[in-house]
Amino acid sequence: MLVSVVELLESARRTAARSVNALMTTTYWLIGQRIVEQEQAGARHALYGSALLRQLSSDLTQRFGRGFSVDNLELMRLFYQAYPPAEISETSSRKSPLRAAPRLKAQTLELAAIAKRFPLSWSQYTLLVRRTRSSEARNFYEAEALRGGWTIRQLARQIDTQFYERTLLSRNKAAMLKKGQPAKPEDAVSPEEELKDPLVLEFLGLKDEYSEVELEEALIARLETFLLELGGDFAFVGRQRRLRIGDDWYRVDLLFFHRRLKALVIVDLKLGKLTHADAGQMHLYLNYARQHWTLPDENPPVGLILCADKNEALAHYALEGLPSKVLAAEYRTTLPPEAQLVAELTKTQHLLAERQQRRSHESAATAAAEPATSAS
Secondary structure, eight states, X not given: OHHHHHHHHHHHHHHHHHHHHHHHHHHHHHHHHHHHHXXXXXXXXXXXXXXHHHHHHHHHHHHXXXXXXXXXXXXXXXHHHHSOGGGSTXXXXXXXXXXXXXXXXXXXXXXXXXXXXXXXXXXXXXXXXXXXXXXXXXXXXXXXXXXXXXXXXXXXXXXXXXXXXXXXXXXXXXXXXXXXXXXXXXXXXXXXXXXXXHHHHHHHTOOOOOOSOHHHHHHHHHHHHHHHHTXXXXXXXXXXXXXXXXXXXXXXXXXXXXXXXXXXXXXXXXXXXXXXXXXXXXHHHHHHHHHHTOOTTSOOOEEEEEEEOSSXXXXXXXXXXXXXXXXXXXXXXXXXXXXXXXXXXXXXXXXXXXXXXXXXXXXXXXXXXXXXXXXX
């Protein structure tokens, strides 16, 4: 019984994710169509196109929020050009008899009709547009992804390993195609991941401040309060702040501005042991923040990695790469000592463990009392 219900829910969630992705992809294709048609109706030179995208980005962001940056609009334009109306059979609005219908109904039917042409997710199409060198390669990867049921991670791996080029050079192409199909464990994408994809959340206008782990959520909330309680130097900027580098999305757990240092402080929480990869990821965040989030009169950002492993708690400042040792020393003096952060982290872990234990006892007590109540 349980297995069949779980399978039903998993299937329903995947179907919902596919439906949202198909409509989102179609909408972005139609936006790209509008942009190209507007460009062609006006001037064709680059200055006109960039000005058009900047204005459209500003207007859409003001009305719908995130997801309509100039870069994203440019991607929609490229997407439309990569899949011109001639390839979208019987869906071009000029050929469709839907123009006679009411405008809203016509647009709804148009979306549903074109959506059938885009069976992959929007994230997969962005990979195809950005990282394939020819229409032949793009069509090949699209067909293989559909045939093999590739996830976004599988598709990215196949493009990165030049699967198309290797297949062309192979003498036994059938064997090569069969070899490229199997998925790896790390390629799997859960329905939750698909529905909580930042692109899907932006498209639906939903907030994305969520955490997959209750422990992580509670720790972040407590650390946020703790840092703000240290004094007026810490100013809260954001939580679960997203950034996109290339085709990959990342999340910064906490973002503060330190008034005395005149610098952003990025806080990243790790539930496992601290690794070199964690430090490398923090420097990736710092480089991004230095380029995109730091104002001209501010100092370079500093990173704080907090490790909440069950057996030990660690705090590590990412200070390498600062322009001077004096600045690094000032950061160490002004920011809370690592030992203090570790003590707070450990204390919070114990409080959360005690809270969880109380909940378990209360649940057990309630369950034990139910039969007696029923008998009476």
